[in-house]
Amino acid sequence: MSEVPCLHLDTTARFFRALSDPTRLKLLEFILRGERTSADCVEHAGISQPRVSVHLSCLMDCGYVQARRDGKKLRYSAGDPRVADLVMLARSLAADNAAAPECCPRIPDSGDLR
Numbered sequence: 217m218s219e220v221p222c223l224h225l226d227t228t229a230r231f232f233r234a235l236s237d238p239t240r241l242k243l244l245e246f247i248l249r250g251e252r253t254s255a256d257c258v259e260h261a262g263i264s265q266p267r268v269s270v271h272l273s274c275l276m277d278c279g280y281v282q283a284r285r286d287g288k289k290l291r292y293s294a295g296d297p298r299v300a301d302l303v304m305l306a307r308s309l310a311a312d313n314a315a316a317p318e319c320c321p322r323i324p325d326s327g328d329l330r
Contacts, residue, residue, distance in 0.1 A: 234278040
């Protein structure tokens with residue numbers, strides 16, 4: 217296997233970091249099931265509109281979701297169909313290896329991530 221330049225590693229790490237927040241992952245999984253408005257996302261996540269907007273902006277910046285204007289509303293949908301595959305694979309791997317991340321002292325609890 218050839219050596220991957222550091223720039224690509226940094227980009228890949230940042231790409232996965234967007235998924236490291238439980239609220240963003242919850243919103244992403246919700247949007248992957250069908251197009252949603254920000255009001256739908258607020259209700260689903262149970263957090264304030266400004267916080268949902270920050271999380272949705274992050275998901276859009278990383279290419280996980282896209283938005284389209286519908287009158288005064290924005291409607292969010294999957295930015296790339298491969299994202300659903302990525303999330304399903306991650307869930308499967310996490311389920312098969314649940315004990316490993318729980319025991320890893322180098323990965324902080326989600327509340328400790330900044």
